[in-house]
Amino acid sequence: MTPPGARALFAGFFSVGMLGFGGVLPLARRMIVEERRWLSASEFTDLLALCQFMPGPNIVNFSVALGARFAGPAGSAAALSGLLAGPVAVVIGLGVLYTRFGxxxxxxxxxxxxxxxxxxxxxxxxxxxxxPLRTRPKSMLVAGAAFAALALLRLPLLPVLLVLLPAGVLTAPRTRG
Amino acid sequence: MSGTLPALAGVFAGLSLMGVGGANAVLPEMQRQVVAHGWMDAEQFAALFALAQAAPGPNMLVVTLVGWRVGGIAGALVATAAFILPAGLLTYAAAGLWQRFRDAGWRSRVQAGLTAVTVGLVLAAAVVLCRTTAQNVPTVLVTAASAGALLFLRLHPLWLLAAGAALGAAGLLA
Missing domain, CATH: 1.20.5 (Single alpha-helices involved in coiled-coils or other helix-helix interfaces)
Structure with missing residues (x-):
């Protein structure tokens, strides 16, 4: 496989962005792993783990990280703008229609x-x-606290995160091996 | 009006960095801040969220719509950029380091901890949205039916949105 350049990254992410109704990730996986073979399945999973680890929309972060791996900053910019250009235009169009006919x-x-x-x-x-949390009572407690703080008490998110992220990590199960 | 774009940038850049586990996790905070700024009320936010669900692409497009509603095309671009760039730059910086810690035990533990918080945040987002859209018995039934159809029948989300819109247009939810 020759590493994709900025143009291929833009085109690939543009197609999954425009076709991804109700979730882009499965389409992105098929395009990247099966069709264009830019990554193996395990490389895809590992890079996705990074994007779930980072704040912000996962697939957006994924486009940044994948673009960076193959073509540096230009690759990131190409993949990111490919992913978002179409959907942003479509949603603004929907907004215009909604304002006119709403x-x-x-x-x-x-x-x-x-x-x-x-x-x-x-x-x-x-x-x-x-x-999946059903079998992990301590994690359920952390999830329940986050839920109660935001949905019931309507607390601001930042202090909630500052308390619960450390609590979540400290109570997470130790991994074997 | 001159302060609107910087205010949008500030709000969404902050939300970008608080989005543990993705865009849905910050929906309640987004609604809270957008209402607190006097940009719209909770019902209008829920309507924009629904409109964003009907578009293709990442599930963060409500950000674009809020920006557009508040500041036109410039507002849409500023809000979108502010929401993706802080987290994106962080991801870019971390991408190289990530490979190096592939087998570190703390990595999976931190991930499990983040996941627990994310679950609570997304559940909260669901309840906050449901509370906004639950106007009467028929609307509650539509919400329950679309959740059930996605969970148990694995229907495509777009069909469920279309069915909800059709029931509403037919005057069955008033």
Missing amino acids: ALPVVAHAFVGLASAASGLVLATALNIAA
């Missing part, structure tokens, strides 16, 4: 339904990622 009763009513469904999607995502 006051129509039928559109306003449709939005009530759209927003209710969107809440359900976030709820499902939350339950999905919460499921």
